[in-house]
Amino acid sequence: MDKYRLPSVDFDSPLVELSFELERFRGNLGLGTTRPQLIIELHSLFQILSSVISARIEGNRTTVYDAIRGPSGDDEQQSEAQREINNLLAAMRLIDELPPEAPLTHSLVREFHRMTVDGLTREGDPTPGSYRVVDVEILNSAHTPPSHVYVHSEMSDFLEFANRPLPAHQQMIHVAIAHHRFLWIHPFRNGNGRVSRLVTYFMIRRNGFVSPVGLRTVNPTAVFGNDRDEYYASLEAADDLSNSGTVLWCTFFARGVHDDLERLTKLQDAEYLSREVLAPTIQRMRESGILNTAESKALQIVFDQGVVKAGDLEDAFPGGPSARSVAIRAMVERGLLQRADAGPRFYTASLHNPVIGPFLVRRFNELGFLPPMLQNDKLE
The missing domain is CATH 1.10.3290.10 (Fido-like domain)
Known part of the structure; x- marks a missing residue:
């Protein structure tokens, strides 16, 4: 018996339909915003x-x-x-x-x-x-x-x-x-x-x-x-x-x-990701006392822009450059922001760090993204 022969499948088999659907998904990879x-x-x-x-x-x-x-x-x-x-x-x-x-x-x-x-x-x-x-x-x-x-x-x-x-x-x-x-x-x-x-x-x-x-x-x-x-x-x-x-x-x-x-x-879909995942995650972190109002706004700006300079966070931290630098440094030290590859004064957010990651996973669980094996895990 040839163990590596592909199986014979009827045209109306669910496997055939799934194969076509997977090809559609593969064609759509990378086409989002x-x-x-x-x-x-x-x-x-x-x-x-x-x-x-x-x-x-x-x-x-x-x-x-x-x-x-x-x-x-x-x-x-x-x-x-x-x-x-x-x-x-x-x-x-x-x-x-x-x-x-x-x-x-x-x-x-x-x-x-x-x-x-x-x-x-x-x-x-x-x-x-x-x-x-x-x-x-x-x-x-x-x-x-x-x-x-x-x-x-x-x-x-x-x-x-x-x-x-x-x-x-x-x-x-x-x-x-x-x-x-x-x-x-x-x-x-x-x-x-x-x-x-x-x-x-x-x-x-x-x-x-x-x-x-x-x-x-x-x-x-x-x-x-x-x-x-x-x-x-x-x-x-x-x-x-x-x-x-x-x-x-x-x-x-x-x-x-x-x-x-x-x-x-x-x-x-950037709009879906922001509306259904990132914004609710920021809101829950704020409700849990992880973020204050200014940090919540700063994190949302970073999520929206991807990579930011200190000046891009002026709306979140409206004081002068010195006060803004202090606030940004505090977010970096807590793992809320990280320095970006673009340069020492550029910042981005890490989604898998120990501060943001658990709240993000909790949101994914609510949306049904986690397999059943992980759904009973508890965020302490």
Whole structure:
């Protein structure tokens, strides 16, 4: 049986309809009015969400709010749960830095694994960055992965498939099959789920789901956070490599990516982002005592303009230049503003910092942007 043959699908299958819809979304990426700086900041925030989801699937209970805040300053050492999330963030940054056309290789997959399990005990691996040299079983699964003797050759076949050029309308199915077949091989003793989601992120990025600034706000890991049980059940349905099981898995995957893109492409609309997300976030921060009236106005100006000079904040801080500099410095020290690349006297806002980020995530939750897996996290 050719495990890498694309499944046969009836024309009226939901998978066909989803494939067409995904192509429409891909064509619309980058056509919005949201400033590139905000796209970059949103990308950074959603990468944190994705790392929490990937770790949560494996049992990590760190909340998204704790992940944004990071370990407190008096922590003698980073907790293993937080380190697992930071490892995933580092691997995602590596992927973002790679050319989109870069091929997937043995060494790259092994590096994903090394980074993922680095410094971990409970969720670590005795041989980081190396394929397994023992046979394994998957807990609560009827599937038995191939013997370790065949792992390298199985992975060679997998990489040939993962790097295979396919027409645009088949690419999401291509990514879905690759995700399952990687887990079917189970090339590492531990960390396979986390690495498979990184591989999926790598492939979907390479397949053109990128913004003009080279970054995406969507990460397919969010798909797997919608329903952990359904995720595993859909994967298991494809373990026999049958056409029907593969179609079921691909449909689950494509529907999740479709729903996520449908929500997230709204963020390309600057008016929607300002009205439904940023303005309510500022209002809630003011009500919580995080911002005073002047700071609220200043932050709104920065959100509207993207990058500002001190003089652009005169309406918020109407005193002289000296008083304005003091107020801006205070906002920078609290993490409300950060210095922009344009120069030392230019400022922008960070959406994923420990001050603004938790309030922004809370607003996204109210709008239905978070997968169910994260919806019970509490903002203290």
